Amino acid sequence: MTAVAPASAVGTPSRRMADNPWLAFAVRRTGRLLVSLWVLVTASFLILHLIPGDPVRAALGPTAPAALVAARRASLGLDRPLWEQYVDYLRGVLTGDLGSSLGSSLPVSRIIGQRLPATLELALLAFVVVVALAVPIGAGMGVLTRGGRRRGGELAFSSASTVVGAVPDFVLGVGFVYVFSVTLGWLPVAGRTGPSSYVLPVLALAVGPAAALARIVRVEMLTALRSDHVRTARAKRLPAWQVNLGHALPHALTASITLGGLLLSALVAGTVLVENVFSWPGLGSTIVSSILEKDYPVVQGVVLVYGAGVLLVNLAVDVVLSLLDPRSVIRES
């Protein structure tokens, strides 16, 4: 009658890993991250080669002289064998050299360095607002509507959160601009000037995911409140706040994190649209203008940054999950 031992592995190294689930988890998770990063880098490399026709000709226009096109192709390395270009690209990504913009000739890494902070601020602030709104509202509604109590409140909450959650962030942004900037004149219409200029873009980004996350937290809270171990906590005669906050909420949050992580990475993508509504000087407006100008090195670089951001968010979610729920590290991925 000992603890549930993991099925003993055959080889010595894997035996050691099986003995330490945390190590096995770290190895497995790092492996997945590396494979995903490799797929991402390869996909971003392939952008230039997947575009039908000649991207340089398309960028320069049909009237550009052939010599200029050839020179540009050579500067992009497009005249060399594919594998050589690929190796060069990988080396460039590893050393931080992402090429230069076709339009401004600035290094892509410098453009990203200038633009990324504004986007990160937006995404992180929005994330904080999402959690600050969704967790108390969702958990509170869960406690209030458990066991079929307050049917009216439940109906109002679920309809309101469905409708709010279904409004896309950029439309919400336009609505906010109309109400708070045009009509009331409280906040600036666009740009990144002072603290007040952050309010509307952050809210436009955060409100939809907050509504969606609040729904998830409420449902998970209801499930947690029904669970056997919460009944045990009640049988210990702990006060209601300790049962709800100490036993039900951690469980509900753990269960919400996976879906919450999806929302968070969708938030990263959502910045692209919201930045364009508010003329926010971040990566979102950069990638759109570079796509329209066919400035492919910049496009490739920004795609890499967004993709890496999503992968990091997913990694963070898995790590947080493993800390909150120790069982998740021994679960097969």
Add this chain to the structure above:
Amino acid sequence: MTTMAPGVLVPVADRPAARGRWGSVLRTPVGIGAGVLLAAVLVLAVVAPVVWGAQAEAVDTDAILQGSSAAHLVGTDNLGRDLFARTMVATGLSVRLALTATVLTVVLGMLLGAAPLLLGRRAGRLVTAGIDIAVAFPGLLLALFFAIVFGVGATGAVLAIGVAGAPVFARLTSTLAAGVASRDYVLAARVAGVGRFRVLLRHVFPNIAEPLVVNATIGAGGALLAFAGLSFLGLGVQAPDYDWGRLLQDGLSGIYRHPEAALAPGLAIVVAGLAFNLFGEAVAKGIGLTSAAGVVRGRRAAGADRQPATERGPVAGQPVLDVEDLSVAFPGAGGPVRPVRGVTFSVGRGEAVGVVGESGSGKSLTALAVARLVEAPGEVTAARLDFRGTDLRTGGERAHRRLLGTGFAMVFQDPMTSLNPTRRIGHQLAEGARRHQGLSRAAGLARAVDRLRSVRVPEPERRARQYPHEFSGGMRQRAMIGMGLMGEPALIVADEPTTALDVTVQRSVLDLLAAIRRSDDVALLLISHDVAVVREVCDRVLVMYAGRIVEDLPADRLAAGRHPYTRALVATVPDMAVDLDAPLPVIPGRPVDPSAQPPGCAYAARCPLASDRCRAEDPPLAADASGSRVACWHADEVADGALAAAGAAREEVA
């Protein structure tokens, strides 16, 4: 599996039922609303270009960039074209492009999702791994990526959004298909040599069509929003064509002068997106609800409220627990349902009382009600509910927290789910003591280690730092008992404490409970469906049937029970003398549905001695000279009838 013919094995019976469910969705208010909204959007998409087409293209240089007026409801654009007409006409292109992209998503997604079934294991795993990586990226980011590759414009955007949605749909398809593919009729079809493709088309897809259609509907809403987003960014529909995203972008630049130009297409996007979303969710909810609904269709029994007279059981000195006329009610479709009806009993100091009965007899709920753990909407009423002389009915939960927290221990059925999986065992034990006994963190933990040792958990110091999943089943249950011993309990209520455990460790848990009772003079209320367990551990047994105590007798006299149900229950327990060739006896018939209690004795329908009086009048629980109680009109006739009952039971099975 009677035949191997593939055509016969398809569960065609599912189809009409499915259609009925879709119909029933449309009868709910949300379903109707969403359905009407969706129909309106779809009709508008077809009709609007015909009705408003000419007006939307009419250039009027005298009315450039006007605000809303009687002539132009939402104003005009920079060529003086009517924006209301343009918003309406844009429905056509917006919806058409979104639906095209959705079709692409569904086709690609189903192909990719079915790959593991079609291509065999190795290639299938490769596809699945690819899908897993792609799913990690948000749809909008994938759409942007493919928009770069496929080029700026409506066609590129359709391809981009269509392809970007495919991974999620593929994941859904493969998950659903994997569930169906392992079912017997699909396996049978494969054994019969039906080709993989044919299996997919005839057996797998038809059975997962419903969730796929629902998700495609919700997906169409997502595609519509994504399209609006791409067009808004200037990457989708290009001038002179226009959709809502394009109109929104044009309107945003002039939001100070005429905000209507931006608000109208924005509203259109929201309404159309909601129409798809709400309809899909209403259908999904409708389907989900129906499958889970064996809804209590209760009619309230005529005499459910009439409590027949009940006499108190034997009381030795001041009882630890004294319960009189305890009832639990839950709201049901046809009035309240009462799974526990007028239960009266008491548990003396150090006494072990067992409660037996079939599942659904109300024994576990009785335990929860006594422990004040029944939550709303359940409602507990009692004429008396005293624990150590304190009336638990008055005062809120707060008033009795300390009394119950230190003196009243609960042990639940499944120790795996009853312990908090995310907290260390020691902490879980100490938690209650820290609150009720004011122990410090260290003192609480020391007490927890001491208690773990007392319930014979080896290496308690190390074990206290472990999580429940690191414990074996029997050890978890002993930790659970240890949790109850953190205070100085006067009563342990154990609800099926060994049912979820291996037979080999059941014994050790029962021995532990018995030892605690002897050494600490703790009373035990043991709920079990296992007559043998109760007979062995307990002094006295309460036999419950349909929410009532039908007999209360000493455990050693169980074999001589006076109630026909007690007799039948005891007869189902095999002993060493049982004839191994004869079928095991069972109690014929089914337990009573708590929502439809008969007016008379609830057991009458299954009782070999039942008379008209039994069916009309519920017998009271009457005490005899020795203090035993029985609720039966024929209690005195049972002596020779019991054998007949057991005999009848045997015949029933044979």
